[in-house]
Amino acid sequence: xxxxFADKTSRLVSKAEFVxxxxxxxxxxxxxxxxxxxxxHLGGAEALQDPKAFYNxxxxxxxxxxxxxxxxxxxxxxxxxxx
Amino acid sequence: xxxxxxxGLKDWDDQIHRxxxxxxxxxxxxxxxxxxxxxxxxxxxxxxxxxxxxxxxIKALGGLVEREPSVKKYRLTDKGQLAGELIxxxxxxxxRSGQDLPLKPARYARRLRLGDHAxxxxxxxxxxxxxxxxxxxxxxxxxxxxxxVVSEHKLDSECREIQRYGINVDHFRKGTFTIMSADEWYxxxxxxxxxxxxxxxxxxxxxxxxxxxxxxxxxxxMKVFFDYAKGEELLRYEAALGRxxxxxxxxxxxxxxxxxxxxxxTQLNKSHGHSxxxxxxxxxx
Numbered sequence: 046x047x048x049x050f051a052d053k054t055s056r057l058v059s060k061a062e063f064v065x066x067x068x069x070x071x072x073x074x075x076x077x078x079x080x081x082x083x084x085x086h087l088g089g090a091e092a093l094q095d096p097k098a099f100y101n102x103x104x105x106x107x108x109x110x111x112x113x114x115x116x117x118x119x120x121x122x123x124x125x126x127x128x
Numbered sequence: 129x130x131x132x133x134x135x136g137l138k139d140w141d142d143q144i145h146r147x148x149x150x151x152x153x154x155x156x157x158x159x160x161x162x163x164x165x166x167x168x169x170x171x172x173x174x175x176x177x178x179x180x181x182x183x184x185x186i187k188a189l190g191g192l193v194e195r196e197p198s199v200k201k202y203r204l205t206d207k208g209q210l211a212g213e214l215i216x217x218x219x220x221x222x223x224r225s226g227q228d229l230p231l232k233p234a235r236y237a238r239r240l241r242l243g244d245h246a247x248x249x250x251x252x253x254x255x256x257x258x259x260x261x262x263x264x265x266x267x268x269x270x271x272x273x274x275x276x277v278v279s280e281h282k283l284d285s286e287c288r289e290i291q292r293y294g295i296n297v298d299h300f301r302k303g304t305f306t307i308m309s310a311d312e313w314y315x316x317x318x319x320x321x322x323x324x325x326x327x328x329x330x331x332x333x334x335x336x337x338x339x340x341x342x343x344x345x346x347x348x349x350m351k352v353f354f355d356y357a358k359g360e361e362l363l364r365y366e367a368a369l370g371r372x373x374x375x376x377x378x379x380x381x382x383x384x385x386x387x388x389x390x391x392x393x394t395q396l397n398k399s400h401g402h403s404x405x406x407x408x409x410x411x412x413x
Binding site: 109 | 250388
């Protein structure tokens, strides 16, 4: 699952775009302060640079919820005009 | 400890704050809140190899930590337990303000207050109980009436689980703790009316306050909305509660994450002030 996610994201966008889309999705879901808390729990901003590690980190925090968050991020990447 | 001298409130206040001023001492208290530990176990958990340093800090915690000579383990005194609660209260206050401090989800849930509307997203029933039961227990200790709303077919089994967790059955007899059927509470003749359910919550809160409780706390399983395909009504109900939540009510809504789609997940996070997951708890509004 983590590999699938990493593959899909690398095919769709650059690393910088992935970082931006992930932040925006988390912001939209939980708000900015909570997003900072999540990123901090994941080990800092570098955690968003590697989609596979990011997925695994989210899985540890959110359980099945991580899969929903990933779907939301992927949807955002696939339809960037909506951002 | 402190034999021959009785400490006044100010002395205890000073002593507790002095004790909590050092991170190693906070860590010692935090570890001993989980279980009693030997000196060597503490060395491991506090993450120091320096025996002298650990000994110094244990000594500085006199009155809060004591050693059981028979088993050679350290434990918290009543004052130590109080100091432990202070540590977690402080962390919760910081976490609530949106700043980051690690706070285990169950501890976060224990510290929710009247007026808080929170959501728990769980993967398994065990995960759900691991956070919900400490939350309910904490509310009972605060003098609130507690209602646990579960799917009708689980009324007996959850009653047994709650008792197995250690909540005293006397609470059931006194009307402090009630287990109710979600099917009956949320659905009337197959319909789920947000306004009616909210009015019922307010009425029940008033009734409980009339007989002396400080407020009402509810942990409610929301599966019934999915079982009866009432997803839209559910979002309407949660959004209405999100706009106005009674100040003398504390709610923890329990969602099986497997049942949710992206839109429901998003809306539910937006309509609650606190989102709790298996590994993180967030103040979301």
